[in-house]
Amino acid sequence: MTQTDGDLDSLVRKRIRALRVAQGWSLEELAARARLSQSSLSRIENGQRRLALDQLVTLARALDTTLDQLVESASDDIVTSPMIDGAHGLMRWPIKSDPGMSVVRQRMTEPPPDNPARMRAHPGREWLVVLSGTAVLMLGHRRFRVETNQAAEFPTMLPHAIGAEGGPCEILGIFDRDARRGHRQRAGENREGEGDRPCQ
DSSP: OOGGGHHHHHHHHHHHHHHHHHTTOOHHHHHHHHTOOHHHHHHHHHTOSOOOHHHHHHHHHHTTSOHHHHHOOOOSOOOOOOEEEGGGTEEEEEOTTSTTOEEEEEEEOSOOOSOGGGOBOOSSEEEEEEEESEEEEEETTEEEEEETTOEEEEETTSOEEEEESSSOEEEEEEEOHHHHHHHHHHHHHSOTTOTTOOOO
C-alpha cells in the first residue's frame, strides 16, 4: 500500500486487531494460525511494518474472512431510502454489497389465491418475517400460518403464494438474485412496477 492509502492502511490494521480480539485470540494464537512471528504480527497491527499482500491473504484466511472483506473501505453511502410503491403498500431496498439481493417490506390485506394455477414457481430462494398480523404461505400443496415474529425460508422452485389471514399483515422479505429475477419476469406478465413483490 502507498502513502496515499494511509486511511485504508490504518483501517485494515484496526480490522485485523478487532477480528483477532473478537475471536478471543492473543497475538501469539493468531500469529501461529497465520504462520507469522508474534513480533511481526504486533508490528503489523501497530503500523510499524508495511502491509504485504501475501501476509494479508494469510491473515484473512486465519481470521476466517476474505481479502476483499479485510481491505474493504468504508462507504460514505451508508444510509439509503426505500423505493416506494404506494399502490401496493410496498417498499424495496437494494443491498449494495450484492446488487442481486433486495429487501422488500409489504402490507398485505388479501388472502393467498385459492386457485393453484395462480401460484408461481421460479429459481431462487426467499426468506420472510412477519412484522405484524398473520400471513399464510402456500407452498406446493402445503399451507403454513406464519405469525408475528415468525420467519419462513423456502426454495422458490416450489409453486408458492402468500397472503394475509384474519386482517392485514406486514412482511419483510429478502430475495436472492434468482428470486428477484423471477419476480421481475412475473411483473412483465402483469404491469410495470410490480417487480420484487412477494408472490400472491
